Amino acid sequence: MSQTPIEYLESHRETFLAELKAFLALETISTLSEHRPDIQRGAEWVSENLEVMGFEHVEIMPTGQGRGQPLVYADWLHADGAPTVLVYGHFDVQPVDPLNEWLTPPFEATIKGDTIYARGASDMKSQTLAFMKALEALLKTGALAVNVKLIIEGEEEVGSPNMASFLREHKEKLKCDVALNADSQMVSRDQPSIVYGLRGLCYFELWVHGPASDLHSGLFGGSIHNPAQVLCDLVSGMHDAQGRVTLPNFYDEVRTLAPAERAELARSPITDADWARAAGVKALWGEGGFSTVERTGARPTLEVNGLYAGFIGEGSKTVLPAKAMAKISTRLVPNQRPEKILGQLESYLAAHAPETVSWEVKQFAAGEPVLLNRDSKSVRAAARALEETFEVAPAFQLLGWSVPITNHLNDELGVDVICMGFGLADDGTHGPNEHFYLPNYYRGIASYLRFFQNLSKGNETD
Amino acid sequence: MSQTPIEYLESHRETFLAELKAFLALETISTLSEHRPDIQRGAEWVSENLEVMGFEHVEIMPTGQGRGQPLVYADWLHADGAPTVLVYGHFDVQPVDPLNEWLTPPFEATIKGDTIYARGASDMKSQTLAFMKALEALLKTGALAVNVKLIIEGEEEVGSPNMASFLREHKEKLKCDVALNADSQMVSRDQPSIVYGLRGLCYFELWVHGPASDLHSGLFGGSIHNPAQVLCDLVSGMHDAQGRVTLPNFYDEVRTLAPAERAELARSPITDADWARAAGVKALWGEGGFSTVERTGARPTLEVNGLYAGFIGEGSKTVLPAKAMAKISTRLVPNQRPEKILGQLESYLAAHAPETVSWEVKQFAAGEPVLLNRDSKSVRAAARALEETFEVAPAFQLLGWSVPITNHLNDELGVDVICMGFGLADDGTHGPNEHFYLPNYYRGIASYLRFFQNLSKGNETD
8 A cells, every 4th residue: 555645754754864964965066166066066956856756857957147146946847727836045165164163064964962064954955855755745645736846046145146037037927926035944843834024135245445455553553544444444334323224314214114014023922032042142232123033134234244354364473464355244124225325335435435545346246135025925825834744834934044046946936936835943054063954954944845735735725 | 912892893894794695694573483493593693603603691581481582682791880780672574475475585585686585684673783793893803992791582583572571680791871673774874873863553353343254245235334345434544634643642642843853853964855756656645744753753653553353365256255364553753652552443443433343452552652862871872883984974864664672671670771783764774675775784893893993992981
């Protein structure tokens, strides 16, 4: 007698874990050009896995006219009359530095208790593999009853620069009724969530240039405006005493939260003490007049992601640096427009940089903030899948980070996008010792599996 | 017929240049522990050269109970009844980063026109070798008529941490009537100088600690006080709008310049335009109410020597860094006390660092400011040597940098210290493309040679 999909899942726990470890061993760092061959290997690993699972049509597709990182596309379209769901994931990861702070090797997945440690464990190889394994369980048991299209990309961590044009170019091929973005998270280990808002991102590199080359700080010190000092002045001035960003017109288009929405957000089970513990800080901080959940989900921010000037090696070097650099990113919320932020930053710098130095700004990623439908047939299918799996109704959540794909799916394909994922705020994504709570790898597989089943049942009224 | 010392010098120009190139090829970087073998080789090179020159007694001596870098001592004490001069130099150099900004390899001396390019060309291998070659000319022509003791150290660039104890320990051995510090500079290519004041130095590394590890800036951004931002706030606050340092009590003990001294300093032939050109900046900057020569020689300063936080590699990484670091040094003038500065910095941090972060300060070097005798028999012997060589009387100059040996010689041996050297402000010391004006290598040799001769003549009244 044949297995049910859930039975298949149960009987394949060991195999699915071994596959996760193999997936995590791939050094698919998309921000560093020397890892380009690893990205190619990542695309091949994913496509081979999909073929073995039972996808007949799998292809590695170029992006950005071959200048981008390759993307894996696959489809299974044999459920005549049933809806088509497009599922999104990525297989690339962030760099691993500072490497010396990792307690276990970032590309050798290590399990301690219920937790698996590796770069990409949370963001987002566990989740990408979870929806793949959900589809495997449905395919291998002959139970898949929706049409499925997959796009699994290799450059989300550099801001998905070629995704919008890819979606536009392949609009017909990617046509669907609903999209699932698995690059998402949940509130706490046992509280699943559906994310209905994501912040946008603009990422900049600011250089302040002073002397033509590094100078002796004793010889010239006191007579030259030190560019590292000027950089600190400029960065310091980007927030006021209330923690508000001072770029001109930065808040002009920020959506005001309705009292009802604020009340709903305030019901988050995560306390400030929980949040401080997750971050490992003694006290929280933020924009005056807003709660933590609002500060991280509904309000825009400006963060320093990196600082560099002069001598940073061991010991002392009495140098007056020629230049200083800050990596700065802003998180945007509806209805801010990413294309306006560079101009705001440049206006700020033009107004505040002294005449003694020159400056330049390079912009890297720009992603729009997004606000999604909170009530539709597909959203209810997802909510039910989560409730069946976790035995608790999902929370609706605003996320602080940026997943450009969400906007691209929303804008280019014009369908409902469901953000359903299983990462946690304290998983250490992007930092050392990134990890993932393993029971939610299996509950994630089950949730995705039930979502696909619920979609096919079509027993919701819209 | 035997040569005069000056004729010896003229006939050995090629040899002396070849020896300078060989000396500059040694990678004697004292701040980086991996170069410790190079420091040992530097000490051996210097001592072998001194032996070949005719010094009978040369030894490589340990410092700091063997934990410091080795120092070369040599003496020649056959001028009965004549004064004894102790000559100081160092053979170590600064690190070479940023290496990619060097136009020629830092340890392959390259001559373009009248200039020699290499790490250490100006600070201070050319000058160390210049006094060695002056002594060679006197020894080889049988004309040396003063007693000479040499100390040539290998850790000046880390602040000569073991020099004071070395001088104390070997007080009897180092007994002398006058000391010559060759680690000095001149005003311009044709204007020699005797330096009568040097600034002191305190060097710190400040760390600001926030989250326990690097966080995802989208997830936590807006709710955590970013330690890179806090570091910028703290560094920015260390100067006020008038360019004054804000550490509490920083200026309390600063010596007030007398109007006559200010008038003399104002006679410097270097204009602000010259200085801006030397530094490669479009405009100068500094403490309100003081001239450039006062700002760099007679006023204390605080400089940022390095900044580091988060991700500084290629591209973007959306990290909220766990910690941020600034290397900060203060230059001190009489009568500031270096041992008070750490406390002033800590008071500032205690008053201004927010409760959301923690901080720590490490102190590296601490050197005292010094003010030297401007009129004595030995100072006049030096002045005459410079005038005979350059055909212009030397200027008396305040130097902005720190040469801890000057204080140590002053304090521990209690003799007049003459600071006579041939570097220039725009030699690019401590930065990329360090260089030295070659004609002053030969004029330096001649000046030192005449100084030793003038000392022995003793035809000055004191």
